Amino acid sequence: MTMTEIASFILLLTGAVFFFAGTVGLLRFPDVYTRLHALAKADNLGLGFIVLGLLLQTSSPATALKLILIWLLALAASATVGFLIARRARQNGIVPWQSGDRP
């Protein structure tokens, strides 16, 4: 394996760890708001690492640009959709979970 391949492998693995953590958060966190935190932040970071890992494997500038675009679009979408879901939840009167409540 070359250095580039090793670096790519490490980045992809790191990305997978963050996706895994985001999914665990989605399952374990107690309410809609805390789950949105897990999805928006951990998945954004996971995707960022995976895109970086894949960038090391491509030699085509068009493919590289496409990968970066995917990440930027996912970033904008997850922030906006997270905001919209949280706002709707609050308008519908869903009270945020507090420590001390049953999970």
Add this chain to the structure above:
Amino acid sequence: MTISLAGVRATLWRSALFAGLWWALTNGRADSWGVGGVSILAAAILSLRLLPPVPTTISRIGLLRFLGFFFIQSLRGGAQVAWFALRPRMGLRPGIQEIPLRLPEGIGRVLLTNTQSLLPGTLSVELRGNRLCLHVLDIEAPTEAGVRHAETRVAHMLGLQLEQP
């Protein structure tokens, strides 16, 4: 629609941006530029409709500093939430906090609201007037200081003046 210098500049920049996107999406195939030209034109017209050119000056140093801030903070945010999710006792102390913004109305506030959801421990829930409502993972954390820092970065990048909240 009167033709202004800012309008012409915005049209050229945006068309160049869409042309770059088309090039990336088609892997630079030469025979696709017929459809591409029409699409680029349509996208440019639509974008001018949806977001008319405003005379904002984006400071380059401000942009770089914002991006640096954003990358470091989103790394911290992702790591923090991953740590909360994976440790045996999660120890969440969530709550709602409302913070009056110093940014003027407009694109700055929208950008801050979106950014805030990706920064450590905060999720934007509502933006009403100048009041940003955040859901925080740890009610004891210094949330307001974080928002103030992000505000400063956004204002510096977009050349906006911060108001008294």
